[in-house]
Amino acid sequence: MSKDLSRYRKEYLKGVLIEEDLPENPIKLFSDWFINADSKSNEIEPNAMSLSAIDLNGVPITRVVLLKKFSNDGFVFCTNYSSTKGKSITKNPNVCMSFFWSSIEQQVIINGMASKVSEADSDNYFNSRPIGSRLGAIISNQSEIIPSREYLENKLKKNNQENNSVKRPKNWGGYIVDPTSIEFWQGRENRLHDRILYKKENNIWNYVRLSP
Template identity: 45%
Template sequence: MLSSISDIRRDYMLKSFDESHAASNPFDQFKDWWEEATSVEIDEVNAMTLATVDLNGKPSARIVLLKGYTHDGFVFFTNYESAKGQELQANPNAALLFFWKELERQIRIEGRVEKISEADSDAYFHSRPAGSRIGAWVSPQSKVIPGRSFLEENYQKLLLQYPDENQVPRPPHWGGYIVKPESFEFWQGRSSRLHDRLRFTQNDSGEWVRDRLAP
């Protein structure tokens, strides 16, 4: 079995990415790649890995969904009392990773995380489907529960409590975070593992500096 796993490989030959094709600003480069990714059939194109670290330096990673981005940063929503919420409270440094295999591309983003405003969290919460709004109340995310029935019973109780789905309020423990980037890396797969990697970091003046990294 080990030999069969080690034999799995793919030669990336779809595209190239060099300095002449790259934007001078990483947010503009993200926009270019994002628009291309959303124009092809990528399932859950907004899925991204979020990596956090706890107080003991132990890393943890999971998939979350991008729900918006501007030149300020990248927004996602979750339970503030979840494992990732507690880790971000203790250490606000985090990393994001997008992998779009259909385009043979990755985007890595590292930065600091802050909560977004309550008004913005409210606005997004009330745009969610009714079931998801109730689910935010039902699930004590990352906590040990006795079984599936715990969730299903709580869900039914909340349905009775809020028969009008438009009246479901946002839980105080649920809302949005924004990852404010300090570095970006744009990775384009190339043949023979000679991939293109362009990194953007900020200098002391706050200007973005672009470098090529060896693959």
């Protein structure tokens, strides 16, 4: 089976990224871009990101997860620590996160080191989830083979509780990614996109412009 996709093409005309407008701290620029994506774009979940890691066999893996928090300390997401990505991060904490907000023609790529957040923070993130999502985290042995969808739904029925006392399983929690580099991409006309790369050395951020 073959399909030619060359007709899918558009011009990028919605923004510019110039040095005169750049802050010293890329977290400030990320915050500005995220607020813009949240308020002015058509993105349903602007906090959705592609998370890439290296699995136990040295093969790259990618999954879409949701960003839960960001600050100067780093970027937080939550997952099952026993999942494929959780095991991968345990072995190799180097990860890459990518945000693409197509409607405003912007992309951010973040490289950094992931480490677990505190038990208290994981509890807080877990307790902020709807009851159904908490139960789902409890019954799902993420990434393991299961016999059927019915098997999963039966487990949910057995564990269903109509209260908010569901406790966080120990194999579920948050990671915080300490960024070492952050690239900002702004689509431009004729594919001459703006690319600004921030890199952190000795806790000091510096940036350069990259050729598109």
